[in-house]
Amino acid sequence: METKFNSDERKRIREGIRLKYTKVAISPEGNFQYPTGEAGLKGQNYNPEILKKLLGDILASYCGVGNPFSLGTIDEGDTVLDIGCGAGVDTLIAATMVGPKGRVVGIDLISEMLEQARENLRKTSLNNVSFQEVSAEGLPFTDASFGAVISNGVFNLIPDKVKALKEVLRVLRPLGRFMIADQVLTVKPPEEPRSMVENWAR
């Protein structure tokens, strides 16, 4: 669905997302209709051998809607961008996969979530990860920077999805992979999409 929102609507959308995810940054438990934390990871069949490499209290931050890693391989030496990284669980999982010769960047717009991501990173010995407060609609990376882009439960929250998708395309290398878990509507969108603004992040 493509809808152009004005600056006030975009501000209200962003505020709605912020209100929800500042609570999620403290703990995802009770904030979603589906399992979170280790139960969520198990429910989405994340590789247990990979999960063993991360502490339980990092895994407790997980609130994804699927497993992007089930869509293709992430190899040693790869460069990966995680859009809407939240507390960084998928970012850190990707970092264990790419190894010291690879690089992973996680981006998010919620500073509280990024704070949790950086805290989770400090609990590891990984040195191939960075986090940035950046919008997917305007990525600050040069063309063809990444071999893979992942995202988990985020694109539904982005106001200008086509713009964000074009940015993903731009920063991917030729034949690079986009692997995404997300929420889609199962009913017809409202006639007036602007009515969705107030409930955007629900």
Next chain:
Amino acid sequence: MLNKAGFIDYELVADTGFNSSPVTKGVLFRARKPKDVQRRLDMSSNP
């Protein structure tokens, strides 16, 4: 939307079973960037 943005090999792979509301469902998508982006974008705008 993936096609419009210029991706190739896009597919809806599966439902995830993690649904955020009664009117939404979790799904998995994947796609690839073409080898020659400009040619792909030209083909999209000139069918």
